[in-house]
Amino acid sequence: MLPKQRQDQIVRALRADGAGGVKVLAGKLGVSEATIRRDLEQLHAEGRLTRVYGGALAVDGGDEPFADVNAVHAEEKDRIARRAAELVTDGESVLLDIGTTALRVAQHLHGRSLTVVTSNLAVLEELQNDEQIELIVLGGFVRRSYRSLVGYLTEESLRQIHVDWLFLGTSGVRPDGRVMDSTMIEVPVKRAMIKAADRVVLLADRTKFPGHGVARVCEPGELTMVVTEPDADEATRAQLTEAGVEVVLA
Amino acid sequence: MLPKQRQDQIVRALRADGAGGVKVLAGKLGVSEATIRRDLEQLHAEGRLTRVYGGALAVDGGDEPFADVNAVHAEEKDRIARRAAELVTDGESVLLDIGTTALRVAQHLHGRSLTVVTSNLAVLEELQNDEQIELIVLGGFVRRSYRSLVGYLTEESLRQIHVDWLFLGTSGVRPDGRVMDSTMIEVPVKRAMIKAADRVVLLADRTKFPGHGVARVCEPGELTMVVTEPDADEATRAQLTEAGVEVVLA
DNA sequence: TAAAAATGATTGAGTTTGCGTGATACGGTC
DNA sequence: GACCGTATCACGCAAACTCAATCATTTTTA
Numbered sequence: 232m233l234p235k236q237r238q239d240q241i242v243r244a245l246r247a248d249g250a251g252g253v254k255v256l257a258g259k260l261g262v263s264e265a266t267i268r269r270d271l272e273q274l275h276a277e278g279r280l281t282r283v284y285g286g287a288l289a290v291d292g293g294d295e296p297f298a299d300v301n302a303v304h305a306e307e308k309d310r311i312a313r314r315a316a317e318l319v320t321d322g323e324s325v326l327l328d329i330g331t332t333a334l335r336v337a338q339h340l341h342g343r344s345l346t347v348v349t350s351n352l353a354v355l356e357e358l359q360n361d362e363q364i365e366l367i368v369l370g371g372f373v374r375r376s377y378r379s380l381v382g383y384l385t386e387e388s389l390r391q392i393h394v395d396w397l398f399l400g401t402s403g404v405r406p407d408g409r410v411m412d413s414t415m416i417e418v419p420v421k422r423a424m425i426k427a428a429d430r431v432v433l434l435a436d437r438t439k440f441p442g443h444g445v446a447r448v449c450e451p452g453e454l455t456m457v458v459t460e461p462d463a464d465e466a467t468r469a470q471l472t473e474a475g476v477e478v479v480l481a
Numbered sequence: 482m483l484p485k486q487r488q489d490q491i492v493r494a495l496r497a498d499g500a501g502g503v504k505v506l507a508g509k510l511g512v513s514e515a516t517i518r519r520d521l522e523q524l525h526a527e528g529r530l531t532r533v534y535g536g537a538l539a540v541d542g543g544d545e546p547f548a549d550v551n552a553v554h555a556e557e558k559d560r561i562a563r564r565a566a567e568l569v570t571d572g573e574s575v576l577l578d579i580g581t582t583a584l585r586v587a588q589h590l591h592g593r594s595l596t597v598v599t600s601n602l603a604v605l606e607e608l609q610n611d612e613q614i615e616l617i618v619l620g621g622f623v624r625r626s627y628r629s630l631v632g633y634l635t636e637e638s639l640r641q642i643h644v645d646w647l648f649l650g651t652s653g654v655r656p657d658g659r660v661m662d663s664t665m666i667e668v669p670v671k672r673a674m675i676k677a678a679d680r681v682v683l684l685a686d687r688t689k690f691p692g693h694g695v696a697r698v699c700e701p702g703e704l705t706m707v708v709t710e711p712d713a714d715e716a717t718r719a720q721l722t723e724a725g726v727e728v729v730l731a
Numbered sequence: 732t733a734a735a736a737a738t739g740a741t742t743g744a745g746t747t748t749g750c751g752t753g754a755t756a757c758g759g760t761c
Numbered sequence: 762g763a764c765c766g767t768a769t770c771a772c773g774c775a776a777a778c779t780c781a782a783t784c785a786t787t788t789t790t791a
Binding site for chain 1: 499500502531534535536539602605606608609612615616617618619620621622623625630633634635637638641642
Binding site for chain 2: 778779780781
């Protein structure tokens with residue numbers, strides 16, 4: 232990638248997020264922090280962004296505080312996501328669900344040779360500049376609060392494709408192994424996702440075992456695998472294993 | 482191959498990818514890097530591309546990305562976009578094409594009560610946080626350099642919807658009124674867009690009158706309206722009027 | 732055939748990049 | 762306010778990369 236292109240992307244990334252940390256930008260663009268600092272310095276001189284300690288702000292929308300840039304990493308959830316990313320072999324296709332869980336998986340897919348399909352706008356943003364990854368966006372209505380696409384357009388798009396892996400998030404797994412969700416509107420999309428995938432992997436940290444949710448997404452039997460933590464509720468795990476689901480502990 | 486042909490191909494390659502490195506171009510065209518450098522130098526002098534360290538960027542001429550680089554005709558183009566935005570009544574639905582032209586229209590739609598449909602990732606970014614606007618994204622393969630979605634998924638999504646207005650960009654309008662585009666891959670998407678809209682509005686500044694392009698998008702008769710500048714080529718304008726297209730001067 | 736143009740290889744100069752180092756800024760505690 | 766640990770920064774350096782100029786060779790033009 233040309234230096235000028237990279238700098239344009241930095242500006243775009245800042246416009247999208249309002250702000251960005253040096254470390255985050257370096258990771259996203261695949262260069263060292265030193266290079267990012269030099270870019271930021273240059274772009275600041277050109278007036279295309281505002282340099283601040285730790286990163287940079289978008290030039291017009293700079294009213295947001297910089298505090299949340301250095302967001303603390305949730306170590307456990309990240310470990311689950313990393314484990315999930317390791318399941319995928321280069322060349323395969325991956326479908327990523329709505330939610331932060333899927334976003335975390337996407338963060339671990341950088342630089343891999345994969346086809347990624349998603350209706351998750353945060354994933355789109357995360358992988359948009361990764362040239363290794365073939366990225367496919369499902370259509371749909373933008374649901375701002377969830378940074379996702381939903382609706383019949385999404386379901387229709389899902390009918391047109393098929394993938395090797397689906398990584399699914401959840402609001403909770405019931406003691407009988409049923410996968411639940413907190414919002415009705417997502418359920419048809421999730422069901423369509425399950426139909427479009429060879430292997431369905433549920434990602435759930437220990438707080439989801441057991442967990443609640445108003446809407447049933449699927450039966451345990453429809454899952455191929457569940458990635459969770461060693462100290463997740465044993466009874467629910469056993470229920471899953473009995474249903475033929477491989478339970479992986481990260 | 483003649484040097485002129487090769488240089489045309491370089492420009493075309495940049496239009497397609499947004500940017501290109503010296504090494505990449507040399508490999509693609511089967512000549513040495515020295516020759517590519519000489520070509521780039523010459524093309525830069527002619528204003529057909531922007532030379533940067535390591536390669537070159539496409540210059541604003543088709544309807545391609547990287548708008549922030551060249552702000553020469555910004556004023557005129559923005560006037561056209563504003564005029565276009567005024568055509569829409571609150572409550573209506575608008576389909577926005579790929580390219581910077583459509584992005585400019587989107588910038589003038591902020592705060593309006595509209596439904597906006599797009600495969601333009603720059604538009605998505607622009608309107609993502611605007612709560613007044615119902616935003617619908619078409620599915621498709623991410624085309625990084627153009628910040629857009631293309632492919633059969635996009636076309637399929639377009640078959641599922643219908644809108645009041647379509648705002649179309651172009652690389653040029655031929656003297657006979659035919660609307661052209663510089664890249665083949667977009668044409669099926671643009672045609673599907675035309676089918677999905679009640680009214681088709683073409684946005685074209687004077688540099689597009691008359692203009693070129695390898696691929697024919699549509700006949701003048703398929704347009705409802707053209708928004709352009711007062712000093713755009715009169716012969717072409719007359720040709721459009723004759724075809725029943727309303728020509729609006731901004 | 733001779734002049735002109737284009738090409739590819741080479742070379743030394745200029746740029747960019749990543750890493751290490753010591754200096755500086757930040758946030759929390761006393 | 763003073764202090765301290767952590768994170769961030771600017772600077773310098775070496776390696777890799779890119780560039781413009783030059784020259785010999787090939788191709789095109791007159």
